[in-house]
Amino acid sequence: MIDVAFDARLTTHMSVGMRQYAVELAARIPRLAPELRFTTFGSGDNFDWHEQIAMPLGILRSKPRLVHIPSPFAPAFVPAPYVVTIHDLIDLNFPEWTKPNARWYFRNVVRRTALRARCVITDDEATARDLSSFYGLAPERIAVVPLGVDIPEVEALARTVPYVIYAGNRRPHKDLRTIVEAWRRVDPSLELDLVLTGVDDETIRLARRERGAIVFTGELAHAEVLRWIKGAHALVHAALREGFGLPLLEAVRMGTPVICAEPSVPSVLRTHVQTFAAGNAEALARAIEQAVRAEMSEQAARAQRETSDLTWDRCAELTAGVYRRFL
Numbered sequence: 001m002i003d004v005a006f007d008a009r010l011t012t013h014m015s016v017g018m019r020q021y022a023v024e025l026a027a028r029i030p031r032l033a034p035e036l037r038f039t040t041f042g043s044g045d046n047f048d049w050h051e052q053i054a055m056p057l058g059i060l061r062s063k064p065r066l067v068h069i070p071s072p073f074a075p076a077f078v079p080a081p082y083v084v085t086i087h088d089l090i091d092l093n094f095p096e097w098t099k100p101n102a103r104w105y106f107r108n109v110v111r112r113t114a115l116r117a118r119c120v121i122t123d124d125e126a127t128a129r130d131l132s133s134f135y136g137l138a139p140e141r142i143a144v145v146p147l148g149v150d151i152p153e154v155e156a157l158a159r160t161v162p163y164v165i166y167a168g169n170r171r172p173h174k175d176l177r178t179i180v181e182a183w184r185r186v187d188p189s190l191e192l193d194l195v196l197t198g199v200d201d202e203t204i205r206l207a208r209r210e211r212g213a214i215v216f217t218g219e220l221a222h223a224e225v226l227r228w229i230k231g232a233h234a235l236v237h238a239a240l241r242e243g244f245g246l247p248l249l250e251a252v253r254m255g256t257p258v259i260c261a262e263p264s265v266p267s268v269l270r271t272h273v274q275t276f277a278a279g280n281a282e283a284l285a286r287a288i289e290q291a292v293r294a295e296m297s298e299q300a301a302r303a304q305r306e307t308s309d310l311t312w313d314r315c316a317e318l319t320a321g322v323y324r325r326f327l
Helices: 014-031 049-062 098-117 123-134 176-185 222-231 246-253 280-292 296-308 312-326
Strands: 004-007 038-041 066-069 082-083 119-121 142-146 163-166 193-196 214-216 236-237 257-260 274-276
Touching: 004 014, 004 049, 004 312, 014 038, 014 176, 014 312, 038 049, 066 214, 066 274, 066 296, 066 312, 082 222, 082 312, 098 123, 119 123, 119 312, 123 142, 163 222, 163 280, 176 193, 222 246, 236 280, 246 257, 246 296, 274 280
Parallel strands: 004 038, 004 066, 066 082, 082 119, 119 142, 163 193, 163 236, 193 214, 236 257, 257 274
Antiparallel strands: none
């Protein structure tokens, strides 16, 4: 009999972080929990015949003791005990910036999936509180399992002009406006570029300061993004809420200072990053100046040492512990 059947699909609705999470767990759990009879399954995309019909039929045939669905995109009916991972409830935190169909999906479908699950796995205490607030989940049915990273040897990008970087998407709750305004307010005697991952955006590019420019990296492979982060004086993150924020941990693990809005700091990094009040461009500007003047170097080095246990292996081991609890 199968102990755990893991939905290993990488679908169009999954974010880059969700996909990496699924890939890392599927690869590591068999090695780290060899006593569990673990298998992967799944094909097709979200909301299609494979997800809604073929997957439940396959589960009925294989009769696993437990199913793990590593994203909120699940069949309407899962004919076995299951756990589900919900990384964040951003679409419910900020409904004014959410498409109506996504808002409906998280209010209704994801809520039902969560309430029927044996356990909901999430990345951080903040989302655990959201799961209780929005869905009424009891704390004992929520397992907080922080994400991890495994940073290879990274050669910092060499640039003549100092820079700070934001790495991520540009959804409204990421609050790029505060980052751009803070960059403009940095001491004009300091030469400083602002680097944004992704494609050029004319509305952002119009922002100016005397000594520096906004640089768009274009679409890059993950390894190249890491080089940009490694070479930065700081990674800046102004999001009003975050599920976990893998670039934050990646920066910390490479020794790059992190300056982050208070509501978006994952609990495992709270003592390792420089925080500012969300939306406060002036406070962010002062923190950026500290980073450019190398006043955060000691904090960054200490953070790098003290977060060495936040690996994908640890994430997989803790997840296997959740399986054991509900088998």
